[in-house]
Amino acid sequence: MKRIIGLAATIVVVALILGLWLSTGTGDSIAAKSAAKLGLSPAFGPYIFPVFGGLYLLLVSLSKHGWPEGDGLSRGVSKSRMPMVMGLLFGPLLALLLQTYSGLQQFDLIDKNGMMMGLAILDVLFFLFMGNYMTTVTWQSRIGFRSPWTMKSEQVWVKSHRILGRGLVVISFLALVLLAFMDPKTVIFVHIGTIIGLKLVVYLNSYHLWRKARLQSA
Template structure:
């Protein structure tokens, strides 16, 4: 099975636009590109322009390749054939998130006063909201989703956990959006992500124990 063409083309178009942007503004960029921000939103890491100017588009391209390989080489019994459309959406949402961060990085490097902290919060909120809406459509596989020992051992546990996980991610996205709007510190993002992730993991353990036990 291969990724549907519309998702592959859209993903490639996003990457191409990002690379084109980097090429257009390359001469205006500083020799040391900002590439890392600390928990207070201050730049604390830089990288030489030749790599720093294109690192995130290259990461986006790598993401595209990884998703293509996942679709092509999933083992029998765990194929993603039935939901390649959902996989394609997740692929392109992830790429779009990386490119929003990239655009912000470029603008900051050009001297614009933009809060990377705020952009990350808003971006992660959008990512969680979109992923939450599609999580319940993922079927058992080894690569994408909430892969715990208990979800991979029982299809019912997988399906029910992903429905709960979808609600958890939507709730987490709303919480992160509120955190962004009230200018909460980035530590809030970390706490919300941990809580959002732990809910479906704990649920999968509880549900597996309830359905099958450990004897």
């Protein structure tokens, strides 16, 4: 339950920050002033906060997981190293997104509705990827859906992640279809709300699965 509340709180905070940055121009103003204080061109403004955020996530990931073993990127990305990879990519990618939107706005090639549509598409595609990923997570992996009962039984873990992964794929696919008929902002809120509800259902179902397995083994 704490993880569900934490996820919901994180989504709300990120949504508020992005909304403030993209819709009011406050974020751009603060970033431009910060760039000026650092002696940088105002054009670098949108990159400042996301890049520092990415570096912070990278440092946190390295402190927890250490440097990856093997021959660099040739060994592929281990699931246990995903937090470090996310830390590496999050800052620059978000900065690039904000910079692109800022440039398109200046040339009147995109408006706020276009921004919301872009964010909605990114949101849906991200959870489509996560849904597919969740069906492959190994037992007690660092990245996975954890409850007191999934941690006690590998069988409960596998079944819970299968339900969660497939649920995310179905919900995200339906959200992608709804983007053709509904306002992007509405789709984002409905999509995120449905995902939180799905996680709550999977959390409660993991207890049911664990209890059922325990009774069968008795």
